[in-house]
Amino acid sequence: MTTAQKEILDQKISKFFYANNVSFLSVESKYFNYYKYVEIANEDKLEMSITNILSNPSLYREAQHLQKQVDVVSKALDKLQSDTAILSIVVSEWLVLLESEVLDPYKANIRKRMKEATEPFFFVANMMDPQYLVIKRK
Numbered sequence: 373m374t375t376a377q378k379e380i381l382d383q384k385i386s387k388f389f390y391a392n393n394v395s396f397l398s399v400e401s402k403y404f405n406y407y408k409y410v411e412i413a414n415e416d417k418l419e420m421s422i423t424n425i426l427s428n429p430s431l432y433r434e435a436q437h438l439q440k441q442v443d444v445v446s447k448a449l450d451k452l453q454s455d456t457a458i459l460s461i462v463v464s465e466w467l468v469l470l471e472s473e474v475l476d477p478y479k480a481n482i483r484k485r486m487k488e489a490t491e492p493f494f495f496v497a498n499m500m501d502p503q504y505l506v507i508k509r510k
Contacts, residue, residue, distance in 0.1 A: 440474045459494045460501035466490065 425431065448465040451457060466486040469475060475482060498504050 437474065444469065444472045444474055458501075459497035460504055463490065463494050463498035464504055 448469055451461055451465055466482070466489070469482050470479060470486070
């Protein structure tokens with residue numbers, strides 16, 4: 373591939389990412405635009421090493437898995453950073469992270485950070501919050 377061809381390809385890729393409002397290094401860009409990557413790789417006759425990387429289905433699956441993990445954590449962060457966040461929500465969101473199957477490899481780390489970040493009265497607040505109160509009837 374000549375220098376001129378590389379420059380044209382760089383321009384195409386930059387325009388694509390600018391038009392789709394995504395970062396080149398973003399997990400989301402890889403996840404949502406996988407087929408566009410393959411199309412660019414095939415259309416512009418990229419070097420084989422680059423084409424192999426872009427068209428690797430296991431890379432795509434891994435990006436999907438990482439995106440699911442990021443989604444779970446980002447939803448928790450959104451709730452915790454909101455103006456309406458209270459202690460009972462903190463406990464609830466930590467429990468959501470612990471129960472998430474996509475975060476199974478990180479359970480020990482999550483549990484450790486939860487222990488560092490919470491105090492016993494957080495759990496009392498959670499138990500007393502009507503939103504999380506579970507009443508068992510006989």
